[in-house]
Amino acid sequence: xxxxxxxxxxNKRIPKEAFYQRLPxxxxxxxxxxxxxxxxxxxxxxxxxxxxxxxDSEIREIILLTIKLKKQKFxxxxxxxxxxxxxxxxxxLLVYEGMRQLAVYRGRLYVSRWxxxxxxSLSLSGSTLDEIWDDLVRQTAISSQALLEQNNREIDEQLKxxxxxxxxxxxxxxxxxxxxxxxQPKKRFELYTKLxxxxxxxEEIKHGKA
Numbered sequence: 001x002x003x004x005x006x007x008x009x010x011n012k013r014i015p016k017e018a019f020y021q022r023l024p025x026x027x028x029x030x031x032x033x034x035x036x037x038x039x040x041x042x043x044x045x046x047x048x049x050x051x052x053x054x055x056d057s058e059i060r061e062i063i064l065l066t067i068k069l070k071k072q073k074f075x076x077x078x079x080x081x082x083x084x085x086x087x088x089x090x091x092x093l094l095v096y097e098g099m100r101q102l103a104v105y106r107g108r109l110y111v112s113r114w115x116x117x118x119x120x121s122l123s124l125s126g127s128t129l130d131e132i133w134d135d136l137v138r139q140t141a142i143s144s145q146a147l148l149e150q151n152n153r154e155i156d157e158q159l160k161x162x163x164x165x166x167x168x169x170x171x172x173x174x175x176x177x178x179x180x181x182x183x184q185p186k187k188r189f190e191l192y193t194k195l196x197x198x199x200x201x202x203e204e205i206k207h208g209k210a
Contacts, residue, residue, distance in 0.1 A: 002121070003124070037067060043065070046064075147161055164201075
């Protein structure tokens, strides 16, 4: 459930042609935009005024942008271009049939897994838009439950650890597959040694020891 106040609701559709013409996209990406995007909707706009926040912040507006897709596979470079060209902070909600995916750009693009509509969850926490933005990034980009429980840490530190967790998980999967196929005992032992080292690093990051 996306738990945003009614005062933030906009629900304004943006003509996608006018939208993509302002983006610095290659011809190939423009073609993908036209063929893959069904519609773009500004679902919510979060401001100091409509949230009745007392304190000022550097961020002036956070927008929840809903992008309805014609196909589930979507090029993330399009979202990066949208985020970079927009002066507002953006949370993306990708919609394909009954499935949903959240995305946010913070130095790089972060995306959640595809999930059923009922599984989508976003809520507001913080006394300023800066704090609210950091928490929305955390809810969208951080998939490790262990990192989410370390809620006293700065979001950029958590993102750095999440990136490393993602990298290690890929290495573990790749090494496990290689070890399973390897026939030579010596090479298999070397792979298992690497595997244990990767798993140890992963646990250290999750428990804040890295």
